[in-house]
Amino acid sequence: MYPLTAIELDEKFDLKKSIASGHLPLTLYDNEPEEYLKGYIQTYLKEEILQEGLTRNIGDFSRFLEIASFSQGSCLNYSEIARETSLDRQKVTSYFNILEDLLIGYRIPVFTKKSKRKLTTHHKFYYFDVGVYKSIRPKGPLDRPEEINGPAYETLVLQEILATLAYENRNDTVYFWRTNTGHEVDFIIYGENCFTAIEVKGSGTIRTADLIGLTLFKKDYPTATCICLYIGKEKKLLNNHIQLIPIETALQDMSWLK
Numbered sequence: 001m002y003p004l005t006a007i008e009l010d011e012k013f014d015l016k017k018s019i020a021s022g023h024l025p026l027t028l029y030d031n032e033p034e035e036y037l038k039g040y041i042q043t044y045l046k047e048e049i050l051q052e053g054l055t056r057n058i059g060d061f062s063r064f065l066e067i068a069s070f071s072q073g074s075c076l077n078y079s080e081i082a083r084e085t086s087l088d089r090q091k092v093t094s095y096f097n098i099l100e101d102l103l104i105g106y107r108i109p110v111f112t113k114k115s116k117r118k119l120t121t122h123h124k125f126y127y128f129d130v131g132v133y134k135s136i137r138p139k140g141p142l143d144r145p146e147e148i149n150g151p152a153y154e155t156l157v158l159q160e161i162l163a164t165l166a167y168e169n170r171n172d173t174v175y176f177w178r179t180n181t182g183h184e185v186d187f188i189i190y191g192e193n194c195f196t197a198i199e200v201k202g203s204g205t206i207r208t209a210d211l212i213g214l215t216l217f218k219k220d221y222p223t224a225t226c227i228c229l230y231i232g233k234e235k236k237l238l239n240n241h242i243q244l245i246p247i248e249t250a251l252q253d254m255s256w257l258k
Contacts, residue, residue, distance in 0.1 A: 001103070002163040003129045004028070006251035015231070015248045019152050022131020023159065037135035041065075045104060045132075054098050060087060064095045068105070068125065069137040073151035073186075075122035075178065076107065096125070104128055106158070111175035111188040116220045118180040130155040146202065153202040153247065154186055157229060161187065164254045170194070177217055185213045188224075194258060196225045204232040206244060214242055227256060
C-alpha cells in the first residue's frame with residue numbers, strides 16, 4: 001500500500017500542496033491536513049504499534065520517531081541516533097526494523113556494482129510519505145527551509161518511484177550512490193531493463209556544482225541514464241548527457257523511469 005501518486009491525483013495534483021502535506025488519501029479532503037497528519041501519527045505510528053506489542057515504551061519510540069526525522073534523506077548513523085535518543089544502539093536498530101517491516105520507512109542501500117570508487121557503507125533513510133515526514137520533523141527558528149524541504153522533495157520523488165515500480169510489477173531495485181569524498185546521487189534505479197540515476201533538487205536554478213555527482217556517476221557508468229529533477233519549468237539536455245526535467249512534469253508522466 002502506497003500513498004496516492006500524482007498520476008492518480010490527476011488534476012488534483014499540486015506540487016506545493018504535495019510537499020506541504022503529502023499524499024495520504026484523507027489529507028486531500030481534510031480542511032486541516034496538518035492536524036490530520038498529527039492524529040495519524042498519534043493513532044497509527046504510536047498507539048497501534050504499542051498495541052501490537054512491537055515496543056513496550058511509547059515514550060522512547062516517540063522520541064526515536066522525531067530524531068529519525070533528522071536523518072530523512074541522509075546516511076544512517078545508528079550510534080549517533082542512539083546518543084540523541086538516549087537509547088542503546090540495538091534498540092535503535094530494532095526501531096528502524098519496525099518502521100521498515102510496517103512500510104512506514106525505507107532504508108535505501110548504496111549502489112556498489114562494479115564500483116570504481118570507495119563508497120559509503122551506510123543506508124539512507126526515508127519515511128514513506130512526505131507529509132508524514134514533515135509532520136514528525138520538529139521545526140524551530142534555527143532551521144533553514146532547505147534543511148526540511150530538500151529531503152521533502154526527495155521523499156516525494158521516492159514514494160512515486162516505489163509506487164510506480166510496484167504497480168508495474170517491476171523487479172528493479174532502488175539504491176543511492178555516495179563516495180567517501182561526499183559526492184552523491186540521490187537514487188539509482190537498477191534492474192534487468194533499467195539503469196537510471198536521479199538527482200533531486202528543490203531549486204529552480206541548477207548550477208554546475210549541483211551536477212557533480214551525476215557527472216561522476218556517468219563517467220563510471222556510461223550506459224546509465226542520468227536525470228536531474230528540479231522545481232524549474234524548463235526541460236532540456238545538459239552537458240549532452242543529463243536530462244533536466246521539472247519535478248511537476250516528471251511525476252505526472254513517469255515514462256522517463258525506464
